[in-house]
Amino acid sequence: MSSEAATADATTEVPEGHDDHGHDEHGHNDHAHPSYLAHHFDTPQQQFDAAKVGMWAFLVQELLFFSGIFVAYGIFRSWYPEMFSAAAHQLDRPIGAGNTIVLLVSSLTAALAVREAQLGRKAGTSRYLLLTILCALIFLGVKSYEYNHKFQAGLLPGHFYHPHLHHLVEGSPALPENAHIFYSIYFMATGIHAIHILVGIGVLTWIWRRNERGDFSKEYYAGVDIAALYWHLVDLVWIYLFPLLYLID
Amino acid sequence: MLLIVWMFHVSYSAYIRNAVAADNALEIRVRGARWNWSYQYPDGTPESGDALYLPVNKPVKMVMSSSDVLHDYFVPAFRLKKDVVPGMYSQIAFTPNRLGEAQVFCAEYCGAGAGPTAGGHFSMLSKIKIVTEAEYEEHLKKIKDIPAELKDKENGTALWGEQLYKGKGCTTCHSVDGSAATGPTFKGVWGRTETLTTGEQIKVDENYVRESILRPQAKIVKTFENGNMPPFVFTEKQVDAIIAYLKTTK
């Protein structure tokens, strides 16, 4: 301490390595640091822990973000149970179930990608990342098919709700007048979820590119790990959305 | 800590007294609409927004609703306040025990109209007049009919209509000098041909005026889509008086 106090205003001290004023975050001249370790961390372990804690905090906020929709769902369902059940009949269960399986598979491939990264197998990581992205695209494709059907049938949120009877599922219970609320919630929930899928595709593609570039190794695979965590959350949200929207009766 | 428990108890008991009405309470309907209050006595008689008359020492229950946005019925002298929410009824209960007058405010922000003379949240005021039982009965009888001083005049009905126009808050949105406001001006309104939002043309006559007062959203004049006029409660005679008045605003 006393040395700090003594040098507090010392301007005469001869500085070492005065050649680089670079304020970039990586201390490139620093031989003690591995190249992936940002300058402000002391050890790779610390960097990895920080990334994990940060990601978990972020996931918590994601959950709370979705919780708003779930609360709205709960309240309106308790007010209008018959309407919810009738409106849910118009959703296509087999397609929804198929999509759920696609997402579950994608979660598996994401987890396998992490596993491959931990073992330092670059090719395997890339393969599983691409498979995950493929599953995400399939999910979105199926979702847009479903949306398209809802648009044709006029099962839309709020003011846009104007059901065309000939497009509805045969033998389904009649739709009450306020069914638009169900579709408001349906479109908000699945829409926000789809945005998260889009973001996930972006993140996974970026991680895939970094992996191809050789950024990751047995020692440093935090990027893959964190992208997979995010992907599991997106998956988890859908696992709740699917029964709540499709399977109620 | 004990202090807190005591404070909680005292205040909660007082709060509950205002939430639960006596069985024989006088039930008054209160309706909030931007930017005036209107009342209806238990027998269905409408009261203008300026003042509500209540008999002293009689329990009162107010059932309140809003026809547009959130409002809040606030009577500082009674230490009473309750939000008036569209789509539901809220209640307050009290027993006035002293003769006199109490100021009423709107305490939930509800916007303002365009233009210097337009009203707003700040002008959504009213009064409660606490009178004796006899005065209350007499007042009820009086408002059902044309005011005595106008009864014998030649154009008494139209004058009554003018009083209603001023007293019911119509001035907030409808001018009589042709100036623009939230709703169509009443200058030269009688017999005018208006274009509706549907594109249909309509001539302003007795039926259109009557419908526009009681069911304002049925036929809206083009360019006034955002006016959102609330339905008003009038007796048949009062509607007649308004019609008579509109015939004079040339």
Added chain:
Amino acid sequence: MATVATPGLGGKTEAHDPHESYLAEKGLKSWLFTLDHKRIGIMYLIGVLAAFLLGGILALLVRLELFTAGRTIMTAEQYNKVFSMHGIVMVFLFIIPAVPGALGNIFLPIQLGTKDVAFPRLNLTSFYVWVLGAVFGLYTMIHGGVDTGWTFYTPYSSKFTNTSVIPMLTAAFILGFSSILTGVNFIATVHTMRAPGMSWKRLPLFIWALYATSIIQVLATPVLAITLFLLIFERAFGLGIFDPSMGGDPVLFQHFFWFYSHPAVYIMIVPGMGVISEIICTFSRRAPFGYFFIAMSSLGLALLGFLVWGHHMFVAGMSEYSTMVFSALTFLVGIPSGVKVFNWVTTLYKGSISLKSPMLYALGFIFLFTIGGLTGLFLAMLAVDVHLHDTYFVVAHFHYVMVGGTVIAFVGGLHYWWPKFTGKMYNEGMARAAFALVFIGFNVTFLSQFVLGSRGMPRRYYDYLPEFQSLHQVSTIGSWILGLGFLVMLVMFIQSLQQGKDAPRNPWGSAALEWQTPTPIPFHNFVDQPVITRGPYDYHLATEAELDEGYAPGERPADADD
């Protein structure tokens, strides 16, 4: 703390001079693309001060309009926009990011003894997200503003007003994300970046406060985000969720909104309390009385903050049972707040107090916050709240907590840490004059509003009954004194930057870690990696050299001791 100056881990050589000030590099680009937490903090500081200036001018306009009944300078429509914009700018642009974004960013890593926050890029991102939100907000203002109040109550905001609500909601939505990202960053930093020896029990109280705040930011802000998102769609596409005529419920919006916005009150006040704890310890030269209780009461407030949103809606038509529960829970908030005030006052007792300007602000805070807190208890009483709800009493109450609390704490923290992060001293006489003006002006402005409110003057009124006029005029005159005080302060700080004396290492003789590093702060915060051997307030363990103010011989200002 860094009693042993160990060489950095592994004795590594740094890329640049370890003594070089973080302010050394010049050029706009070196600021705009910096990843250094101190520079980001300073950019936040400039941003929030600009927002404060804007919000302050709007506040003065509101008060000026209310100087006379009826029209004074603007129409009712303009008035509604001005008070709405005042609220929105002050809440979302200024008071939420003020302490964490500016002071927290600069001092959180230094107090932890580390080089930077855990995610410097994310830190810069959250600043630019804030800027983006501010740009949306300004766009809305130029585009005519909004007149919904900062609460955006439905159905007025969704169906009735014809002002630019959607861009403003987008702005608030974006600003929410900035706040969440800062929270995530701080949580990760506190968990993983503490210097060797910096145990949880040695964390400075400011860090505890920021940590509690970050938890609220991460847990509450997303709920606001989804609420605003729903409201945007409600207004744009008529979802019907909040619209009674379509089977929706306008009160649901209030529940959603206050589920965020009540915790948000603690996002605003808790960091301020952290600042006050630091100032009081430094200027009493004492360890805080009940360190553990102060730290835990921050977390307690964070937790209770989530349980009391309903007290904003006592008269909104909730069931009598829910109001009862919310009232009881609200009383509980008084306990951690009371614990804090009690501990601060006890810390002062038998301390060796020096009344420098930061300490004046800290004492002012205790006084004003106590009034704000006690009036909060009145409002927690159901029957009393029924009368006072949505009147000027509430306006005065939350200004006492937000301005008398947070703003005073923020300004006090600015005075306290100013020499450290700018490297310049300021004129103490002017600082005290500014404090006097602010303190007097504030009380004149808002004490009169307590009286107005208890007499039944409702809030957000453009016009008022004649009997309220004199008190309104007193309040307006108070707002001018308050504005003058802030003006003097602004001049003082600008003067300090231009011609202030160079600040010594430790002008207040504090034992806390951030005062042990050279002034101005080196780029990596410390010359060597500090190793923590004692708590930040252990004056009995601190060495002479640590507490030494670090003036060069003969430079010590004459008025230093008074």
